Amino acid sequence: MASVINGTEAAAAVIEKVKSSAQALEAEAGVVTGLAVVIVGTDPASQAYVGSKSKMAKDCGFKSVQHSLPEETTQQELLALVAQLNADTSIHGILVQLPLPKHLDSEPVIQSILPEKDVDGLHVVNAGKLATGDIDTGLISCTPAGALILVRNVRGEDLSGLSAVVIGRSNLFGKPMGQLLLSRNATVTMAHSRTKDLAKVCAGADILVAAVGRPEMVKGDWVKPGATVIDVGINRVAAPEKGEGKHKLVGDCDFASCEPVAGAITPVPKGVGPMTIAMLMANTVIAAYRKAGKTAPKF
DSSP states (O other): OOEEOOHHHHHHHHHHHHHHHHHHHHHHHOOOOEEEEEEESOOHHHHHHHHHHHHHHHHTTOEEEEEEEOTTOOHHHHHHHHHHHHHOTTOOEEEEOSSOOTTSOHHHHHHHSOGGGBTTOOSHHHHHHHHTTOOSSSOOOHHHHHHHHHHHHHHOSOOTTOEEEEEOOOTTTHHHHHHHHHHTTOEEEEEOTTOTTHHHHHTTOSEEEEOSOOTTOBOGGGSOTTOEEEEOOOEEEEOGGGOTTOEEEEOSBOHHHHTTTOSEEOOSSSSSHHHHHHHHHHHHHHHHHHHTTOOOOOO
16 A cells, blocks of 8 residues: 655645745845746636746745736737846746647747746756756756655655656656656656557556556556656546536546555645646745855755
8 A cells, every 4th residue: 555645745845945945035135036927818727827826926925926918919929028027137937827829839938038037947948957967057847846856755865776667758747857867866768658568668667657648547557566656647537426517636547556556656636736836936946046146945
């Protein structure tokens, strides 16, 4: 029977360190950490995400700025706002909420954010630093950074001798997750939808990370006994047992069959999810320290 990894508790510990670090920076250097969040349109899920990010920033003692732009905002107008925030010395982190409305091209917008203010960790400079093993001067994508903390909490700082399998090769999560595990000396296999004998590949993993977006795809017989299972999937599926038209959230792992086999496993929800917003706050305070010429806290 696995121990269930409490992402909410781990995220709270990160946030406490963010708060104390932000307070110390303000006391020592007179610098208030600043985060700007940009949202275009009225997508309800995006509105909810942005609201929670802005609230968390205020709770951490940050200067929190939210720019809510109308659906019909043009590419030029959005790029102009990013340029304005790049030039604003009181803003240390810039986040453009994705997805953008269909008429906007997100990639040029993300790449127009200064790398040192790219707290989502999506700029090619930050991705390149991670790929070349430089995890001390770049900013790391929030979800993999948070997932690594959960792994470290179970397995320790040094993952030497451990086999890790990441299912999913996205730029947003899979690739950076693999690189982070490599940086901790794990032996990493990147698996995906084209991997032959995927279940067999997974069954050899001491650390199994699932990020494919397929509800409950990973079954218990894919899991090595005692493995650490990190489930990054968030899928809404029908839940007729709750009533007609009701839904529930499930991960990419079939929790019911994986949990008895694993040594430790993240639930969905309250697993990796809370870590994402916590690491966004961590990246913002790291960026503020660097801008002030101070040694940034480590998370």
